[in-house]
Amino acid sequence: MFSFEFMRNAYLAGTLIAIVSGIMGVFVVARNMPFMTHTLSEIGFAGASFGIFIGWTPLNGMLAFTTVSSILVGELSGAVESRRESVISAISGLFIGLGILFLSLSNKNSSYATNILFGSVIGISHQEVVQMAVLSVLVLIVLFFIFRNLKDDSFDAVGAKTNHIHSSIISIIFLVLLAFSVSVAAQIVGSLLIFVLLTLPAASSKYFAHTVLSMMLLAIGFALFGVWFGLYLGYITNWPVTFFIASIEAAIYGGALLYNSIANKSR
């Protein structure tokens, strides 16, 4: 399997994505932002299509759109709860529409759309793996420096306020990091299935681990397992890798919920 360059690239890229997603996912779940992340990812779909339309790589188009919009989307988190969901629906709809428009204008066949929306492992070139590695390392370095303040703001927003942490600055930095992570993760699982890596592993980990660092390690473990095993199953069956990764992560999450309800009963 590793004699094919595309499989080597896919494993390399998948490993990077799993690590970044596991770590970022813990904050996404703590900050209650799975749907915000999903919206960002749909904006990324429009960006990737736009990239194809003007001759960039999908990854660069995605990065441009998600980074710019992450700051605008951040304003939403302050919006009234009841309005937030509707605003998110409007934004998602608009950007998916734009994505379809750009694809149609660029006269590419529909397999491009499928690749961006549902992910593809065959399309990842060595150069893209390098770019993804650079982005991942950048995300990890910034996280390293803001880690403690981000942790306080994410897991105890009320307390963070009394610790004089600038919540709005932390939020913006986090959203830009999220934009990078979404763009990288979408390369494998596609922009419609961003939940699969940026939410599910972290959401599962919180039922087993009770410190931020151990939740991150476990989430990375769940994500890695899904990506590695999913790529392998995809290789031997020729079925879509995304299907396997999504099924594995959903199964882990289901198992975690089951474990939690059994543990609660015996308490």
Place this chain on the structure above:
Amino acid sequence: MRETLISVENLSLNFPNHQVLSDLSFDVQRGEFLGIIGENGVGKTTLIRVILNQLKPSSGRIRIKDGLRIGYVPQFRNVDVEYPLSIEDFISLNFTGIKLPWLSRKEKQKIQTVIKQVNLEHISKRPLGLASGGEKQKAYLAQALINDPDLLILDESTASLDPNTKRELLDVVLRLNKELGLTIIFVSHDMQVIHEYPDHFLWLTKDGYTSGPISELHNDSKEGEYV
């Protein structure tokens, strides 16, 4: 020797449509256990926010001793039953700043010390979401103790607790006050516990305020509990 930590002189605070605090003067001395009491809406939390420098007074002034470290336990927290962090890790959240992500040995030791101070050793590894109301309040208290405060402010920390748990928490606070000399400001609308624990009181009402040593707090107010 008396050492004044906070000195409030003729302080007033107006919101656009109404005045909350009017011509208020009082001092807080080191080692004091001050109970701030009053009905909802008289400005207890507003006063705390002035002390925390989150609000500026409209007139009058407040002087806070240079370098005074304040530990604050807010009234509300977003901790539901699925909240994943252990009590230990929750307490560690207060170690903020641009430092290594993992805790130093000194920080870990400090966490163990405050956990002992609030009697949570037996459940320190349990998720905070599964803790009882009293255990949660103790964890919040421990978190506020982590940076060695001179002054600890508790805002309605006992409001949702049953009488026994209330006493258990306040016994811990009283011990911190007596044994470590920690200065306490305890905000409550519960007359009973204000009579029992603090050594000074500040009673805010719609028309003004009274303050002094706890012995001067009217006895006939003992029965009344404000809601």
